[in-house]
Structure formats: structure tokens, C-alpha cells
Amino acid sequence: MNEKRNLVSAGADVAIRNKRYVIWFYLLNLIFAHFGASAFSDAAHALLDHSLNADKLLHGFNLGVFIELLARPEFGPLASSSAPAMIFAFLFFLASLLFMPGVLLGYASDHRISRDEFYRACGRNVWRFVRLFVFFTVIAGIVAGILSWGLNALVTAADKTSNERLPFFTQLLGTMVILVVLTIIRVWFDLAQTDVVLRDQSATRKSIAAGFRKLRRNFVRLVGSYLVIAIVALAVLVAGILLWHTIVPPSGVVGAFLIGQATLFLLLATRFWQRATAVAFYVKETAAPADEEVGSVPVFVASVVP
Amino acid sequence: MHLRSTVFVCLVAVGLGSSLWAQAGGLAIPATTSAINSATPLSQRVVAYDMDAKYNAKTHALDASETLTYHNLTGQALDTFPFHLYLNAFQPTSTWMREGKREGTRGQDFGTWDNKNFGSEEIKSLEVVGQGDFTSQLQFIHPDDANKDDRTVVQVHLPKPIAPGEYVQFKIKFHDQFPETLERTGWDREAVLGGQWFPKVGVWWHDAWNCHQFHAYTEFFADFGVYDVKLTVPQYEVVGASGVEVGSVNNPDGTKTVAYHGDDIHDFAWTASPHYLIYNDTFQSSMGPVALRLMMQPAHWGQAERHARIAKQTMERFDHWYGPYPYKTLTIVDPEPGSESYGMEYPTFITGGSDWLMPDGLLLPESVVEHEFGHQYWYGMVATNEFEDAWMDEGINQYTEAKIMDSIFGPSTSVLNLWGITAGERDEDRFMYEGVASLDPIAQDGWRYAHSHSYAGITYGKTALILLTLESVIGEDTMRQAMHTYFMRYRFTHPTKEDFLKTIEEVSGRDLRWYFNQAVYGTQVLDDEVLKMSSVPVDWYKENFKEKEGETEYVSNVWIHRKEDFIFPVDVEIKFDNGEKIREHWDGQGRWVRYSYQKKAKLESAEVDPDHKIQFDRNEFNNSKTMEANGAPARKLANYWTCIGQFFAQFLAWWLV
Numbered sequence: 001m002n003e004k005r006n007l008v009s010a011g012a013d014v015a016i017r018n019k020r021y022v023i024w025f026y027l028l029n030l031i032f033a034h035f036g037a038s039a040f041s042d043a044a045h046a047l048l049d050h051s052l053n054a055d056k057l058l059h060g061f062n063l064g065v066f067i068e069l070l071a072r073p074e075f076g077p078l079a080s081s082s083a084p085a086m087i088f089a090f091l092f093f094l095a096s097l098l099f100m101p102g103v104l105l106g107y108a109s110d111h112r113i114s115r116d117e118f119y120r121a122c123g124r125n126v127w128r129f130v131r132l133f134v135f136f137t138v139i140a141g142i143v144a145g146i147l148s149w150g151l152n153a154l155v156t157a158a159d160k161t162s163n164e165r166l167p168f169f170t171q172l173l174g175t176m177v178i179l180v181v182l183t184i185i186r187v188w189f190d191l192a193q194t195d196v197v198l199r200d201q202s203a204t205r206k207s208i209a210a211g212f213r214k215l216r217r218n219f220v221r222l223v224g225s226y227l228v229i230a231i232v233a234l235a236v237l238v239a240g241i242l243l244w245h246t247i248v249p250p251s252g253v254v255g256a257f258l259i260g261q262a263t264l265f266l267l268l269a270t271r272f273w274q275r276a277t278a279v280a281f282y283v284k285e286t287a288a289p290a291d292e293e294v295g296s297v298p299v300f301v302a303s304v305v306p
Numbered sequence: 307m308h309l310r311s312t313v314f315v316c317l318v319a320v321g322l323g324s325s326l327w328a329q330a331g332g333l334a335i336p337a338t339t340s341a342i343n344s345a346t347p348l349s350q351r352v353v354a355y356d357m358d359a360k361y362n363a364k365t366h367a368l369d370a371s372e373t374l375t376y377h378n379l380t381g382q383a384l385d386t387f388p389f390h391l392y393l394n395a396f397q398p399t400s401t402w403m404r405e406g407k408r409e410g411t412r413g414q415d416f417g418t419w420d421n422k423n424f425g426s427e428e429i430k431s432l433e434v435v436g437q438g439d440f441t442s443q444l445q446f447i448h449p450d451d452a453n454k455d456d457r458t459v460v461q462v463h464l465p466k467p468i469a470p471g472e473y474v475q476f477k478i479k480f481h482d483q484f485p486e487t488l489e490r491t492g493w494d495r496e497a498v499l500g501g502q503w504f505p506k507v508g509v510w511w512h513d514a515w516n517c518h519q520f521h522a523y524t525e526f527f528a529d530f531g532v533y534d535v536k537l538t539v540p541q542y543e544v545v546g547a548s549g550v551e552v553g554s555v556n557n558p559d560g561t562k563t564v565a566y567h568g569d570d571i572h573d574f575a576w577t578a579s580p581h582y583l584i585y586n587d588t589f590q591s592s593m594g595p596v597a598l599r600l601m602m603q604p605a606h607w608g609q610a611e612r613h614a615r616i617a618k619q620t621m622e623r624f625d626h627w628y629g630p631y632p633y634k635t636l637t638i639v640d641p642e643p644g645s646e647s648y649g650m651e652y653p654t655f656i657t658g659g660s661d662w663l664m665p666d667g668l669l670l671p672e673s674v675v676e677h678e679f680g681h682q683y684w685y686g687m688v689a690t691n692e693f694e695d696a697w698m699d700e701g702i703n704q705y706t707e708a709k710i711m712d713s714i715f716g717p718s719t720s721v722l723n724l725w726g727i728t729a730g731e732r733d734e735d736r737f738m739y740e741g742v743a744s745l746d747p748i749a750q751d752g753w754r755y756a757h758s759h760s761y762a763g764i765t766y767g768k769t770a771l772i773l774l775t776l777e778s779v780i781g782e783d784t785m786r787q788a789m790h791t792y793f794m795r796y797r798f799t800h801p802t803k804e805d806f807l808k809t810i811e812e813v814s815g816r817d818l819r820w821y822f823n824q825a826v827y828g829t830q831v832l833d834d835e836v837l838k839m840s841s842v843p844v845d846w847y848k849e850n851f852k853e854k855e856g857e858t859e860y861v862s863n864v865w866i867h868r869k870e871d872f873i874f875p876v877d878v879e880i881k882f883d884n885g886e887k888i889r890e891h892w893d894g895q896g897r898w899v900r901y902s903y904q905k906k907a908k909l910e911s912a913e914v915d916p917d918h919k920i921q922f923d924r925n926e927f928n929n930s931k932t933m934e935a936n937g938a939p940a941r942k943l944a945n946y947w948t949c950i951g952q953f954f955a956q957f958l959a960w961w962l963v
Contacts, residue, residue: 050931050932053930060726063722
């Protein structure tokens with residue numbers, strides 16, 4: 001328990017020490033989302049800016065008026081508003097994939113890495129991360145698919161009983177189990193990513209194997225730490241929504257923006273916290289020779305690259 | 307006869323109490339009143355159904371005998387009698403199923419055929435008392451289409467016509483197979499809801515039999531009469547039905563027989579489930595007490611009071627506004643979760659619709675109970691032809707639902723008031739209507755709509771909206787008085803659309819044909835807009851001219867445009883930046899009108915229908931225009947959209963990277 005707390009706090013230390021990464025990623029997230037919302041925003045301004053009917057959306061949120069807005073031909077099909085949001089969300093995912101090696105290197109370093117080091121790590125590892133992403137998607141997809149199939153069967157069976165709550169709680173519990181399993185796979189691949197970056201490992205399958213071994217040996221510590229942070233993320237999300245609902249007046253556009261963004265920033269920070277936890281664990285583990293195989297001492301790329 | 311059976315018969319006899327019998331030629335329609343708060347019958351009773359049914363809970367099948375006494379009040383001799391066999395609709399080649407495959411039904415798309423969807427209603431034998439057995443001569447007929455495979459209407463031809471004023475008695479044995487619930491009838495898990503389950507004779511209406519096939523989204527039509535029904539079910543079942551319960555006995559074979567009696571009703575539905583919990587309450591109507599029997603799902607027990615409260619609030623308003631509820635009972639069934647039996651009306655018996663997770667601010671149980679109770683008036687008592695005039699039950703009921711829900715919960719929060727998100731009944735009606743506004747007129751056969759969305763949007767949504775808007779023409783109080791007159795005059799009859807429309811004209815003292823021709827009989831659409839507006843300084847041409855607030859004189863123009871073809875007079879409110887407001891009235895006859903003013907103030911805004919009396923204007927965003935842009939509403943929505951986009955992006959990256 002003490003070790004787990006140490007790992008969580010060690011991760012927090014690393015994430016806070018390198019908070020610039022969260023800030024940059026947050027700004028990227030915000031800018032992309034802003035571009036993604038531009039079509040929606042333009043359509044909304046065109047219909048609402050000069051209409052008194054818009055008051056029903058400003059001073060409160062009349063769902064009927066909102067649906068009417070979306071249904072107006074002038075607003076365009078909803079797909080034309082949602083497609084840019086999807087595209088920019090995908091771009092954020094690509095950016096995360098591209099820049100994460102630099103972040104992991106920064107987290108592992110005991111000094112602030114230079115911009116060159118950051119981008120070099122990103123460049124060296126981009127295809128390795130793509131391969132890891134493919135492996136992750138295949139493994140997580142198969143596992144999630146099987147579990148979802150089993151869950152659907154359970155929910156269907158539960159739905160045939162006369163206990164109305166049973167299908168709901170079966171679904172809820174089953175979804176939580178699937179999320180925990182996906183978290184375990186995520187821990188495994190976070191370790192593999194860390195291994196790829198810190199050992200400059202081009203054979204990603206070896207990093208996947210190394211990640212698996214580390215996860216297996218320290219299962220409770222690692223998964224426990226990730227889950228604790230995930231619970232914090234959930235708490236942040238719930239608190240943000242409650243705060244938004246309770247203190248921001250319906251017409252408080254600025255207040256809603258600030259609370260929404262604070263929540264999303266903290267939400268993003270929790271994911272970086274998890275990654276920092278994985279890196280802190282990895283560095284600590286590999287620094288202990290007894291625990292490592294021969295020839296597996298990590299090569300911190302930032303230190304060796306001239 | 308066993309002792310139990312003797313007791314049972316006695317109970318039934320006591321239940322019928324003060325029964326009187328109107329007789330002719332040995333046959334009769336009972337003049338009983340034990341199920342109503344009235345000493346005399348309320349309707350001209352045409353039929354008397356006496357049925358004895360045994361339900362097999364394992365096979366979801368039912369075997370029954372039916373004795374139908376029919377009183378020929380048509381004024382002419384009848385030698386053919388058509389019967390509805392609604393359950394035969396749930397077969398792959400029926401008209402109901404074909405239409406469902408083509409246009410969608412209520413809640414089913416039938417991607418693939420599942421044997422659980424199969425339902426049937428088979429007449430094993432049909433005897434006409436005094437004329438013999440006609441089982442082999444029964445003929446399926448198809449009055450609405452050429453579908454020879456549809457078996458929802460069967461006809462019998464009698465060699466000896468039934469003279470005007472005479473009675474005829476049919477003795478029918480039939481077998482039902484219920485489907486897993488479709489169209490509000492059938493089984494779900496261990497529950498069953500028996501609706502449209504017995505051979506039911508058509509209605510002689512406008513000098514012809516009116517007995518339509520069962521269609522994908524039309525309902526029913528039948529004559530008033532008396533129902534005596536004995537239901538035999540396993541003893542563990544909790545049973546509810548139309549009418550009043552007049553007896554219950556346990557049988558030696560593990561079943562029980564529950565008897566019901568109904569007066570002045572035109573249909574009979576029942577339900578059974580081992581899981582219902584009963585909540586009893588009473589409503590004091592102006593004709594006497596009404597026993598409310600709520601049959602709740604165990605997981606919804608905490609909502610029983612919520613259901614009872616809205617039922618009583620609704621009944622109180624109906625009683626006060628439109629007329630009395632004369633029956634002694636109202637059974638409210640909270641059906642199986644996820645079942646297709648939710649939200650349905652049968653005489654003195656309605657189904658609600660809820661979920662164990664039902665926050666107080668989401669008024670779904672309330673709106674369903676209100677709506678289905680409303681059908682006790684607009685269908686139950688004012689028994690319009692639901693096949694041909696679906697709007698007269700669903701639409702008028704949707705209108706009264708808006709009135710009643712708005713009066714209880716407020717116009718903008720009568721559907722939803724949760725976490726700052728609101729919606730009202732009118733929003734719901736507009737949502738249904740807008741997408742199909744010009745597709746179909748209100749006044750047409752229910753099965754002839756373009757598709758199920760048009761049926762719903764026009765019969766429910768448009769009817770409610772045009773009646774709400776009519777209040778702005780004749781006044782809310784006059785409209786209420788017209789509804790009261792219509793109910794009192796036509797209860798326990800089968801009025802036509804013109805009966806309804808003429809009543810409104812009569813009560814209001816207005817010729818409203820200009821409105822009804824467009825709104826009811828036409829497909830005209832209303833969309834008025836503030837086309838443009840401008841304020842130009844009178845002295846704009848002068849050298850060194852500068853605008854000064856309160857001193858500069860402006861010529862201001864406002865253009866109002868009728869974009870669509872519905873002609874309706876409207877008010878227009880024009881506001882100036884010195885606070886002055888001007889009201890104009892436009893008859894809407896032309897395509898556009900321009901209002902011009904010369905004032906020491908500039909235009910601030912213009913609005914068509916500033917009091918928001920018109921409910922069916924297709925686009926309310928263009929009803930007003932402001933000179934200055936206010937970007938706050940769009941920024942608010944864009945902020946929501948941005949946050950959702952950010953969250954989605956983070957979610958994607960969280961799991962995949």
C-alpha cells in the first residue's frame with residue numbers, strides 16, 4: 001500500500017516537474033477543438049446572432065429550441081458540424097502519438113531536455129509508436145470484443161429476468177470490468193512505450209515483452225496506481241460538471257468556458273500523471289540491477305545522443 | 307356445480323346489482339350501471355360481449371368463448387357482419403406487417419422475422435343463434451387494400467337478415483396466440499397484456515359497415531356496450547382489466563377465474579403478471595368516486611405516488627374543463643420495462659411507461675399517464691373513428707395534454723426540467739411536426755400518410771399546434787368552452803371531423819373555414835420572417851453630417867415576408883432604441899408588407915408574433931431580427947461544442963496512445 005502511494009506520488013512529482021508538457025498538450029487540445037468547432041460556431045452565429053429566439057438558449061437551455069436549431073436547413077447537416085470535430089480529435093490523437101516519445105524522455109530525464117532532444121526522440125520513435133499502437137489496437141480490440149460479447153450475453157440473460165435493475169447493474173459492472181482490463185492493457189503498453197524510448201529499442205515486440213514482464217511482476221502496484229489516478233480523473237470530471245451546473249449562471253459564457261477548460265485541463269493532466277507514474281516505475285525498476293536481465297540496462301537516449 | 311362456482315356466480319350477480327334488461331325477442335343488451343357513477347346507461351348500447359377466456363401463461367395462448375349480442379339500431383336490415391381479428395396482424399404477410407416493413411411501425415422495424423412476433427386469432431366456431439353454424443362460411447375480406455393474405459377482418463353472411471331494431475346473437479369460440487408484445491398487446495417475460503384479443507364486430511357508420519383492416523399505425527373503432535368477461539389465469543397472477551372486478555374464485559387446477567363487468571365501453575383489455583404491486587387511491591369526480599388501481603412494477607414502487615398524483619391532477623382538470631369521468635374505476639398499468647405495451651389506452655384501463663431510473667425532472671411517466679388518461683375522453687367516450695380520423699383522438703388528446711401538463715408544470719418545463727435543460731409540450735409537438743410539415747393534411751385516413759413520421763408529426767404534433775394557435779384567434783376561454791361543449795354533446799357517440807370543427811365555430815360564433823381549410827384540410831405551411839430592416843438618417847446627404855442620439859431623425863423600414871403558403875394574420879412589434887415600441891397588425895394576405903417610420907430613434911428590433919401565439923410557424927429563428935448582433939448565445943453553444951470535442955479527443959488519446 002505504501003509502495004503504491006509512493007508510485008502515485010512519484011508519478012505526480014514527475015508530472016508536476018514537467019508540467020510544460022501538459023500545458024502544451026492542453027493548448028493543442030484546445031486549439032484543435034476550437035478549429036473543430038468552427039463550422040458549428042459559424043452556423044450558430046449565422047442563425048442566432050440577430051434572432052430574439054436565441055434568448056431561449058442563452059438564458060437557460062431549451063432543448064426543443066436547440067433541436068430546432070440543429071434541424072434548420074440553414075444550419076446544415078449535423079455531420080458537417082461534427083465531422084470537423086472528429087477530424088481535429090483524430091489530429092490530436094496523431095499529435096499525441098507523435099510527441100509522446102519526447103514527453104516520456106523528458107519524464108525520465110533528471111534535467112530539462114532540450115528542444116532538439118525532444119524532437120529527436122519523437123522522430124526516432126514515431127514508427128515504433130505506430131507499431132505499438134497497432135499491437136495495442138489488435139490486442140485491446142480482441143479482448144474488449146470478447147468481453148463485450150460476453151457482457152452482451154449476460155445483459156441479455158439479465159434482461160429476461162423480472163429484476164429490472166439487474167440488466168443495468170450487469171451492464172455497469174461489466175463495463176467497469178472491461179475498463180479495468182483495458183487499463184491493464186494500457187499499463188502494459190505504456191511500459192512498452194517507455195521501454196522503446198528509454199532503451200532506444202527498435203524491435204517493438206521486445207519492448208512489448210518487457211512491458212508484459214514488468215507488469216506481471218508488479219501487477220498490483222502498477223494497475224493499482226493507474227486505477228487510483230483514473231478515479232481522481234473521474235472525480236475531476238464529476239466535480240467540474242457539478243461546479244459548472246451549480247455556480248455558472250445559464251448565460252455565463254465566460255464562467256462556463258473557464259470551468260470547462262479547467263476541468264479538461266485537469267482531466268488531461270491525470271493521463272500525463274499515469275504516464276509519469278509508468279516512467280517513474282520504469283526508471284526505478286531498471287535502476288535496480290537484481291531485477292533486470294543481462295544487457296537490459298536502459299539507455300537514456302537523451303544522455304547518449306550528442 | 308362446485309361450491310366455489312356457486313359462490314362465483316353469486317358474486318357476479320351481486321356485482322351486476324341493479325341490472326336492468328332491455329329485451330326484444332328474447333335477446334337483450336343489459337342496461338346495467340354497476341360500473342358507472344350513473345343510475346342510467348350513458349350510451350346507446352349496441353353490443354353486449356359475454357366472454358369466458360382461459361389464458362395459458364406458458365404458451366402465451368388463450369382459448370375463449372364469446373357470446374356477442376348485437377342490437378340492430380342501423381335502421382335497416384343487416385345480413386352481413388364483419389369482425390376484427392386484430393391479432394392476425396402479427397403474421398409475415400399481413401397488411402400491418404407489410405406497412406411496417408415499408409414505413410415502420412410504432413417501435414418495431416422487423417429487420418428479420420422472429421417467431422416470437424407471431425400472433426393469431428382463430429375462430430374455431432361461429433354460430434348465429436337461431437340460424438345455425440357458419441364457421442365454414444367465414445370469409446376474410448380486405449376493405450382497404452388488395453392484400454389477400456391479410457386476415458384481420460372476417461365476414462359472415464346470414465341467410466336471414468336481422469331486421470331493424472332486432473337483436474342477433476353470435477356464439478363464437480376462438481383461440482388466440484399472443485406475440486411478444488407488439489402494438490400494445492402480447493406477452494413480455496412473465497407478463498401479458500391482452501389488447502384487441504377477441505373477435506370484435508365492426509361499426510355500422512354512415513350507412514355502411516366500417517371495419518378496417520389493422521394497419522401499421524392506426525388504432526380502433528367500435529360500438530359502445532356492456533362487457534362481462536371471465537378470465538382464468540394461474541393463481542399466482544395479479545390481474546387487472548377494464549371495468550370493475552365483480553368476482554374471483556380459485557379453481558382446483560391451480561388457476562383462478564376473475565370476472566369483470568364494464569358499462570358503456572367499447573373495448574376490453576386486461577393484464578396479468580405475478581410481479582405487479584397494487585397501489586390503490588381514489589379520485590372524487592363530479593359524478594362520484596373513482597377507484598384508482600395502479601399496477602406497479604416492483605422496481606417502480608417508489609413512483610406509485612408520482613403516478614397517482616399526476617392521474618388525479620389530470621382527472622381534476624378534465625373534470626373541471628371538459629366534463630366528468632363517469633366510470634367507477636381507472637386501472638393504470640405500469641407495464642414490463644422495455645415492453646411495447648407502454649403508453650396505451652383502453653376503456654378505463656391505461657398503460658403508463660417508466661423506468662426505475664426516472665429522475666423527477668424528466669416527466670415521462672407524467673406525460674404518458676396524462677396522455678393515456680386523456681384518451682378516456684378522446685377515444686373512450688368521444689369515440690371517433692381512429693382509422694379514418696386519427697387526429698381526432700391522438701391530436702385532440704395531444705392538445706389537451708399540452709394544456710394540462712403546461713398548467714401543472716409550466717409551459718417551458720412540462721416535458722423536461724433537469725440540470726438546467728428544459729423542454730415543454732409545445733417543443734415536443736413542434737419537433738414532431740417540423741420535419742413533415744407539408745407532407746400530409748390532418749384530415750385523411752390514418753393509413754394513407756406518407757410514412758410513420760408524417761403520421762405522428764401531423765396527427766399528434768400538427769393537430770396540437772393548430773388547436774393551440776386557434777386559441778389566439780378565438781380566445782383561450784372560448785376554446786375551452788368549445789372543447790367542453792364538444793365533449794358533452796358527443797360523448798358516447800361517434801362524431802365526425804365536421805362535428806368537431808362546427809362545434810368550435812358555433813361556440814366561438816366565428817366562421818373559421820379560412821383556418822380549418824388550411825390547417826385541417828390543407829397542407830399549407832406557415833413561415834413568416836422579418837426579411838430586413840433599416841434606419842437611414844434623413845439628413846444623410848448633408849455635408850459634415852454626424853449622428854446624434856435623440857436628435858438625429860431616421861427613416862426606418864421593416865419588411866415582413868410570408869415565406870410559405872399558410873395565410874394567417876399576425877402582430878408585429880417594432881422596437882426603437884429610445885425604448886419606444888409599436889405594434890402593427892398584418893392580415894398576411896400579401897407575400898410581404900413594409901412598415902415605414904420617421905423618428906428621432908433608430909430601429910432596435912422587429913418581431914413577428916411577439917406574444918408567441920402561433921405555435922406552428924415552421925421557423926421561429928427568423929421571426930425576429932435585431933439591428934445589433936448578440937453573439938453570446940452562439941458563443942455559449944460553441945463553447946459546449948468545443949468542450950465536447952476536446953473531451954472526445956482526450957478520450958481517444960487516453961486509450962489509444
